[in-house]
Amino acid sequence: MDLQQMRYAVALAETRNFTRAAERCSVVQSSLSHRIAGLERELGLQLFARSSRRVELTSAGAAFVAGARECLAAADRAVADAAAATGVVRGRLAVGVIVTAAAVDLPEVLQRYRARHPQVHVVLRSGRSDDLAAAIREGDLDIAFLGLPEGERPTGVETLVLDHDRHVLVVPAGHRLASASRVTLEEIAGETFVDFMAGTPARAQSDQAFSAKGLVRDVAYQAGVVELMTRLIARGLGVALMPSAYVGPMAAGDPDLVLIPVDDGPRRVEYLAWSRFNPTPATLAMLQVLGVKPPA
Template identity: 80%
Template sequence: MDLQQMRYVVAVAETRNFTRAAERCYVVQSSLSHRIAGLERELGVRLFARSSRRVELTAAGEAFVARAREALAAADRAVAEASAASGVVRGRLVVGVIVTTAAVDVPEVLQRYRARHPEVRVMLRSGRSDELAAAIRRGDVDIAFLGLPEGDQPSGVESVVLDHDEHVLVVAAGHRLAGAARVGLREIAEETFVDFVAGTPARAQSDQAFAAAGLVRDVAYEAGVVELITRLVARGLGVALLPSAFIRPLAARDPGLALVPVADGPRRVEYLAWSRFPPSPATRAMLDVLGVAGARA
């Protein structure tokens, strides 16, 4: 058994297809299939259940892949640590980011990181704060920018606070509240709302604020991306509550939107999060770029 066989098995497990796995590994399919078949003979078990239409992991395959991923990660980590000891940071860095990140300019941070560490392969993944925190715990994401309701903290990860922010009301330019100096939740509770999908941290920020005020609102439109939320608002289909630091630059470029401060509106905290396990050299390098001290080696 060798690491390359493990990489082939993991690639098939993730793509559920021998052809796509071979393409990912830059090898002909016959060679990949031959190496996996040899590994199965060595182990004395079938790792995959094959049919003409699909490939599925067997129970033995599920158990093998879990440990194979750990072995490959350890091997990659050994190479990265050896390179770091010689003064060169190599390896891979997976950065998670929520779509409403505003505490840092993510592209600018990645540009600075790349200038300092050009041999690190950086991958960017977008997602919900809870999903990204879970991905850090699993080891699928190295570091992430999160946003949570005030009072909540990322669980099971190391984290530092990047910024505190409050939401503003986003309305169409012709809305009756456009131009108001300030509103309260009770004044807008009867409005039709556009918001993120129920159950997400982004949605919880507003839900918790209304619940704390003893108010119920009507969320008629749910969306997973801010662009759709603001387009619906601009069409007059509803109003929205969004983090001020994120939405102000967008609203300044969109004459169809108006922003109104909310006296008792939702508040959120932006965090930088990473694994509680000692960070990789590539992760430590990103923490250094971000000016975060005290990460365990």
């Protein structure tokens, strides 16, 4: 058994298709099939259940693939550590980011990182802050840019505060409040709202602010994509509370949207988070690009 067989098994488990697995591994299908069959013979176990249309892991296969992923990750880390010892950073960097990140210009950061470390393969993943923090703790992500309600902090990871931000009210042009210089939560509680999905940290920021005031509001539309939310608002279907640092540049020059400060509105803290346990050379290199010195 060798690492290449493990890679083939993981690829087949993830694609559930011999042709797609072979394409991912850059080999012909017959070669991949032969190596998988040889692996099963060597182990004396059936790892995959096959039919003319389907390929699925057996219980033995699921256990094997879980261990294979750990072995492959360890092998990749060994190669990265060896290269780092010679001053070369290589390997994989998995970066998580919330959709409303505004404290850093991520494309610009990645451009500088690429210029310094062209041999690192960067993988980007978007999601909600709590899921991204959990992925760091579990080793699926190396670093992430998060946003949480003021007073909350990611747990089980190293963090650095990047920015503090206030939410603003986003209304369509022509709305009754469009000419207001400022508003309060009580003044807008009766509006129909567009917001992020219930249960997410992005949604919690507004929910907690209204709850603290003893106010109840109607959230008629929930979405995970800011562009869709602003389009709903522009159509007059509702209003929303959004981080000013993010929505401000987005709405600049858009005649269909108006941003209004909210005196007692939600506040958000943006964080940089990374693993506190044995960060990879690629992670340490990204922290260096960001001007962050990890704790000793």
